[in-house]
Amino acid sequence: GPSTLGPDLKDLLLSVVAEKTGFPLDMLNPEMDLEADLGVDSIKRVEILATLDERAPDLPKVDRARLTSLHTLAEIVEYLAAAGSTAEQRAQGPGPSEESPGQNAALLGPGPSTLGPDTSQLGRYPVTLTDAPASGFAMPGLLSGLAIAVLGPEAEAVALATELAARGVNASFQAELPSDCRGCIDLSGLATTANRDAAMAINQRVFAHARSLAANLSDAEGLFVSVQDTGGSFSISNADSERVWLAGLPALIKTCALEWPRAAVKAIDIERGDRSSAELAVALADELLAGGGEIEVALGADGARRTLISAAQPARPGESVIQPGEVVVVSGGARGVTAACIAAWAGQVKAQFVLLGRTELSAEPSECAGLRSAGEIQQSLLNSAKARGEKLTPAVLAGRVQQVLAVREIEQTLAAIRTNGGQARYLSVAVDDQAALATALDKVRAELGPIIGLVHAAGVLADKRIAEKTDEQYARVFDTKVRGLQSLLAATADDPLKLLCVFSSVSARCGNTGQADYAMANEVLNKVAQSQRARRPELRVKALGWGPWEGGMVNPALRQRFAELGVPMIPLDTGAQMFVAEMADNSDAIEVVLGGEPRPQALLSDGADARAxxxxxxxxxxxxxxxxxxxxxxxxxxxxxxxxxxxxxxxxxxxxxxxxxxxxxxxxxxxxxxxxxxxxxxxxxxxxxxxxxxxxxxxxxxxxxxxxxxxxxxxxxQPGPRQSGDLPELDLEAWDGEPLYRDLLFHRGPFELIEQVAGISDQGIRAQLRGVADAGWPADDWQLDVAALDGGMQLAVLFGQRMLGGPNLPTQIAELRSYPRAEAGGPITATAYSRQVGRSATTTDIVLTDARGERFAELLGVQNHALPSA
Structure with a gap:
């Protein structure tokens, strides 16, 4: 009813926000910005909206993605009131943008249906390259006239636009993105890069192009392709230490796939080798017009076409490369999930851990002593500020509470490491400040010795869809991760490093709504890890793409949402043990997703509007x-x-x-x-x-x-075992020798596939056929023996002629299964068994066997209908 809308709705929303943020009601006003003034992140927003749903069940069901883009409390009230007056609102659940880091529910495999910690769905998924022969299809839009802007270095972009135009594509070179553009092939990743900074800047350039396109593509058909040269292998086994810093582009493309459900996207890594721009253009046009549906395609100069997959594989227990007392530097390791990992690891390696973080270790205000919860601390700080006559804004108050809790957490982490037998100290330094970091690490070496291990886990989030993300937000998220790693590698260039581990996220592997910058930054980390390993074979390198953790950023509302979507969460102690196992793993796996199965392009947030x-x-x-x-x-x-x-x-x-x-x-x-x-x-x-x-x-x-x-x-x-066992006997009469291809069947030339009919009866029909290899069909990467299968379908027509008394056509195949064959050619026997005969239709099962009598294909439940007589 109308009771919850209007003024009451405003009061209700304010009270829920007060309860969930801990700010007193009198500090709140409707004009406050949720993020800037109240510090409400995307996760807290889910919790507030879920509570609002509970308290006001008669609120209209609203578009959660739209709510996510509203900034102030007043805007939310206004939107809900307007939605309430429009009864026909489609129900929608929260989109993946409202989840914690790297937690795109859509992209993790099926998980537990209960809320208890079920770890059976948690796994380890190394990322590997696998051969992917082109399937012969074009990206949608290219053949149907969509205007395509080709951007990037001029020689390459002009060559590609020319090549595509010659093949009938409406493509042209553009120095800038046209404002109404719905199709873009971005070759920025082919630019020559003078140094790391130039390479790094390419990520931001392509991101800016995506942001311009977002207005036109968020709900329209269109196309966005990024092209890079990082060895034609997505940096795997590629020792280039400069270009690898542009490697975030595929994670941007995969996030576009989620945020723009109707657009077609692709990330191509093409190895230039010594090819001219024109030769490169031919290879790219071949991929765009005859490649296939893989989002990530790696094209080698030798003509190889590969893609990335993540298949489950357990760790291979080995020795630790870190010895007791050796120095390990950890960025972002004093708090959160990293702290739990390092504390557990300390028990195994007994090293000297130096934890780096932004938080200054300040003395705790005396009024907070003995208080446990954030609410109690907040109330106490507020009271003492009032007593001093100091007027606090919610943002300043939240900052002070955060500082108290952060310092406590750092002290707890240091204590846990020491209890477990390691040594620990904390340094306050911004890892992306290269000069400050170098000074801090010089001090570490002087006091403790050379740095042997490096773990980079620092990271921040600022969830916003691509269309709404500012350059400042992008830079904050991207630089903490990427410039942080750059600084750490530069500062330890002369250390005898034996271990490099970066904390990445499943969002880099799968993309994540609202987290393009975070996904890109983590993807750069993944690929820099790959190139470091290629350059320094003696180094143990790990890039760990974590799925969502229990606790941390996951509140009860969000946890329930994950459970509904079947996303397994990583309990803190389980995750810490996974980390310890990875540190001792001596397999070749570098880039590893940990948690639920990463399934790019799998079910989207609520399955209702799954991406086509x-x-x-x-x-x-x-x-x-x-x-x-x-x-x-x-x-x-x-x-x-x-x-x-x-x-x-x-x-x-x-x-x-x-x-x-x-x-x-x-x-x-x-x-x-x-x-x-x-x-x-x-x-x-x-x-x-x-x-x-x-x-x-x-x-x-x-x-x-x-x-x-x-x-x-x-x-x-994965293909199962083929059906074996003898085929049922048929009682057949001899075929009367009527010429098949003059009178009975319309098939000619390459489709004259039946060599000899063995016999026919009311039970079925059997014949010898030719397959693709022997029928003179073009050599192609055939997945099925289409010639042999068509020969089998022709038998169903002949059987239908006998039973229905005239011409008939197939209308349905209930099931088609095909199995690998020992050799392609040789005689084939096809048998059609009658399953049902009606007045105007037959149903048959058709089985194909090779020269050895092994079945290699089955067409089950083939329906043929009689054609109306002329």
Whole structure:
């Protein structure tokens, strides 16, 4: 009812804010900025809004992403009141931007349904490069006329725009991004870099381009591609120590994928080698127009095409490289989760730990002695300020409370390290201040000895969507992480380092709404770690991409949200043990995600509006000449099993590292004829969305008018064992020898695939077929033997002619499974078994076996319908 809206709503909101921030009501006014005046971060905001929901159940359901962009309490009240008068509001849960560092619920695998610490879903996922043959599809928009601005160093950008235009893309070189741009290929990452600072600045340049694009792409179809040269390997095994500092671009691209659900994105790392700009342009155009759906693509100068995957792998226990009494410097290690990790590690290595942090160790105000909670401390400081006649703003008061708690936490960490058998001291220094850091570490060496280990964990957050993030916010988040590491490496360049560990985040691997800068900074850390290892093989290097931790920044409201989304959280003691195990791991894994399974492009925040991925394909006589043999009334028609091949290739490229185990429920919604086959080709689009459990993709093939032509679900995973056992016996009569391809079937030339029919009866039909290898089809990276499968479908038509008395066409395949074959060629036997015969339809199961009698494909539940008689 109306009771909670209007003036009452304002009072209610103020009281909830007072309760959740601890500020007295009389200090609050509606014009205060949540962040600047009250210090409310994105996590506290979730808690406030959740409490508001509880207290006022009749509040309208609102767009949480919109609420996140409001700055003052008054703006929130105004928005809620307006939403209340519009009854038709779509229910939406909070988006991932309201979570703690690197905690994109969308991107972590299924977790516990209970709220207790269930660690069974926590794992260790090293990031590795894997071969990814191009799947032959174009990024959406390129073939359908979207205007593309090519930015970046002029020689390369002009060459690419020219090459794309020659291939029919509406592309042009632009020195600046046009204001109405919806398609951008950004080659800034190919610029020559004089030094690290120049390389680092490229991250900010591409971020600024993304921010300009955000206004046009946050809810529209479009395209954004970043291109870099960090060895054509995303810095893996690449010892270049300068260019690696621009390596944050893929994390920006992956965040764009989450914030702009309808845009197509890609991050390409291409190794220039000794290639000219024109040669580079050809390789890039090939990838853009015939690569596939992988977001991260690494292109080597040798022609290799690879992508990154994260597969579970346990740590390999080894010896610690740090000996008792050796000096380990830790940035950001005095507080929070890092403190728990270092304290646990101290028990193993008994080293001398030097903790660096921004907090000054000041004496605690006497009035706080003995007080435990933040609320008590706040009240006590407020009272003493009033007694002195000092008027405090909420922000100043919060700062003082924070200082008291921070100093206490640092003292506790130092005590815990000492209790566990290590030595510990704390230095107040900003790690991104190179001169101050060098001075501090000189003192450390003079008093304690050379620095043997380095752990960089300092970091700050300022969650805002790309469109709203200021240069200052970006710089604060990015510099603490990246300039911090740069300073630490410079300051320890002459130390005999044996260990380098950086604390990164799963957000670098997957992107995270609201955290483009944080994700980018952590991705630079990951890649600098890779290049350090390539340059210094004797160094043990770890980049740990943590998922969300229990405690820390996670309040009960947020924890419940994670549980609903199935995101496993890392309990403090479990995480500390994972860290200790990683410090002793002697496998080659450098970049490791710790926590839930990182699933880029998996279910988004509430699954309701899961991101649709798409690819485009032009079908013409130049690309698919064999389709001349699959024509009706002179016009080529796309066979259902070729659609199955396309969907399989696309699904694999959308989900690197996984196989398509089966296609389910492949339906012909409207057959595809190709009127433009001999004249420029016909354009088709493949669309995919995560299906209910995230382990399947709901896929469609649509035409350029958006009319769905085929649909199916692709089941992803690791291939299971093939069906074995003898095939059931069939009682068959001899085939009467009627010529198949003159009278009974319309197939010609490359589609004349049945060599000999062994027999037919009301139970089914069996024949010998040719497959792709023996039918003269083009050599391609075939995922399925489309020729053999089409031969099998032709048998279903012949069986339908017998049972239905006339012409018929396939309309549905309930399940298609394919298994690897020992060798590609050789005779194939196909058998169609009758499952059901109705008045106007047949259902068959078709099994294909190779020369050894092993089955390599099954088409189950194939439905053929009789055509209406002419």
């Amino acid at each position: 991925e798409s690819l485009e394909l032009r079908v013409s006589i130049l690309s698919h000449d064999y389709l001349t043999g699959h024509a009706v009334n002179g016009q080529p028609v796309v066979p259902a099993v070729l659609v199955a091949e396309w969907l399989t290739r696309a699904a694999r490229s959308f989900r690197p590292g996984q196989s398509v185990v089966a296609l389910h429920d492949l339906r012909v919604l409207k057959g595809i004829t190709l009127p433009g086959f001999s004249n420029g080709g016909d354009l088709l689009r493949i669309e995919a969305r995560p299906a209910a459990d995230g382990r399947r993709l709901a896929m469609r093939l649509v035409d350029l008018n958006g009319v769905p032509r085929y649909s199916a679900e692709a089941e992803l995973g």
